[in-house]
Amino acid sequence: MEYNLEVTNLEKKYQDFSLNQINIKLPKGKIIGLIGQNGSGKTTTIKAILNLISYDKGTIKIFGKDYKKLTKEDREKIGVVLDDSFFSTILNINDINKLMKNFYHNWNEKLYYDTIKKFKIPCNKPLKEFSSGMKMKIKVLCAIAHEPKLLILDEPTNGLDPIFRYEIIELFNSFVNNGENSILMTTHITSDLQHLADEVIFIDNGNIILDILKKKLDEEYGIVEVLKENLEKINREDYLKCLKYKNEYFILVNSKKEFQKKYQELEVRIPTLEEVMLLLVKGE
Numbered sequence: 155m156e157y158n159l160e161v162t163n164l165e166k167k168y169q170d171f172s173l174n175q176i177n178i179k180l181p182k183g184k185i186i187g188l189i190g191q192n193g194s195g196k197t198t199t200i201k202a203i204l205n206l207i208s209y210d211k212g213t214i215k216i217f218g219k220d221y222k223k224l225t226k227e228d229r230e231k232i233g234v235v236l237d238d239s240f241f242s243t244i245l246n247i248n249d250i251n252k253l254m255k256n257f258y259h260n261w262n263e264k265l266y267y268d269t270i271k272k273f274k275i276p277c278n279k280p281l282k283e284f285s286s287g288m289k290m291k292i293k294v295l296c297a298i299a300h301e302p303k304l305l306i307l308d309e310p311t312n313g314l315d316p317i318f319r320y321e322i323i324e325l326f327n328s329f330v331n332n333g334e335n336s337i338l339m340t341t342h343i344t345s346d347l348q349h350l351a352d353e354v355i356f357i358d359n360g361n362i363i364l365d366i367l368k369k370k371l372d373e374e375y376g377i378v379e380v381l382k383e384n385l386e387k388i389n390r391e392d393y394l395k396c397l398k399y400k401n402e403y404f405i406l407v408n409s410k411k412e413f414q415k416k417y418q419e420l421e422v423r424i425p426t427l428e429e430v431m432l433l434l435v436k437g438e
Contacts, residue, residue, distance in 0.1 A: 156182050157218070158304045158336040159203070164212035166202055173198055173360045176212070180304075183333040185326065187351035188340045189431060195360040196340035197237075200308050203338075204234060216304065230258055233297035233305045237312060240289060243282035247275060250296065258300035266299040273321065286313040294322055298329055305329065307339040311346050319343070323350055344427035354427060358435055376410035376422035377429055379403070384420065392416065395437025406433040 157179050164176035173195050180186050188196050202209045205221050214221045217228055241250055247270055255261045270277065273291050281289060294310055305326075311319045323346060329335050341347065347354060347368070354371065356364040380388070385396070385403045392413055395406045406429070407413045410422045425433075 158182055158216065159306075159338060160213075160215040160218075161199075161203060162213045162215075164199065164202060164209055164214065166198060166207070166209045171195070171198075171360060173202070173209075176357070176362060177365075178338070178355060180336045180338055182303075182336055183330055184352040185330055185337040185339070185350055186353045186355060187344075187347035187427075188338065188355050188357060189342065189344055189347065189427065190340075190357040191431075191435065192342060195357050197308055198360075199357070200236070200306060200338075200340060203306060204232075230260065230300065231303040233300065233302035235290075235293045235297050235305075235307045235310050237309050240293060241281060244280055246280050247277040247292070250292070254296060254300065260301040262299050262301055265301075266295065269295050269299070269325070287315060287318045290314055291318065291322065294325065298325065303335050305335070305337040305339070307337065309341055310339055311341060311343055319346060326350060344431060347427055356431060356434065363434055364430070371427075371430070372424050374408055374410060375425055375430065376407045376413065377425040377433075378405040378407060378413070378417075378420050378422050380405065380420065388417065395433040397433050397437040404429070404433065404437075406430065406437060 159178065159180040161176055161178040164173060166173040176199055178186065188199065190196050198207070201207045203214055203221070216224060216232065219228065251263060251266055254266075255263065273295070275288060275292065281292070290310065290313055294307070297305060297307070311322055314322065326337055327350065330337060351368050353367050354364070355362055378393070380403050381401065382403065385405070388405070393405045393407045397404045406425065407422065414422050
């Protein structure tokens with residue numbers, strides 16, 4: 155299998171926080187979602203991958219090369235969206251096109267304007283007059299329009315309403331359809347990854363606590379909702395975590411078939427990513 159990104163045993167220590175043994179392998183044609191609470195280490199991981207911060211241990215390879223040894227041509231094959239970066243707000247869509255044409259050899263002007271038209275973004279209005287959601291659309295479009303092979307995105311759907319998020323997600327799906335391009339994206343909006351990510355990596359307090367193919371998560375993990383009297387009939391070794399909400403207990407299991415075989419009277423359903431994240435962090 156060929157990988158567009160390989161992170162091995164990445165560590166970064168601060169006075170009050172540390173990343174510990176972060177491992178990510180992103181194959182061509184795939185999307186990995188890096189999820190977790192705010193402050194869990196998602197953005198720190200992204201910035202280390204992009205060499206925006208130093209790291210203490212580990213290796214990072216992009217297109218099979220050490221990131222620090224990438225050529226200018228290699229770097230042009232990486233598209234980036236960071237939450238705290240953007241163009242000057244006095245620019246408009248046409249100004250951005252001129253800038254990007256000079257910066258990237260592979261800038262696809264047709265793709266840029268076709269998508270601008272699809273998103274119904276006015277070309278002559280300055281960015282300062284746009285909503286935060288519209289600005290995020292432009293950032294994502296600019297990351298894609300220079301035809302990269304790898305997209306690294308930090309909270310790309312943050313601040314978007316459901317319609318905007320749907321349009322962005324469609325853009326991501328189209329981007330990886332050629333089997334060569336890949337996406338690593340962080341998000342705390344886990345529903346965006348429900349039908350988008352091929353693999354989900356859950357990071358909490360600087361540690362990866364779950365790294366699983368989305369298909370396997372859907373097939374093997376499950377949620378069981380029970381009252382206290384039913385919970386007491388379930389052996390502790392038959393579930394991962396349990397969380398009380400009002401008068402019910404939510405149980406996370408990692409083998410639906412085995413659990414269902416043993417407790418036939420209980421219903422087991424597919425969990426959402428948000429439920430998995432909540433139970434792994436807050437469950438007992």
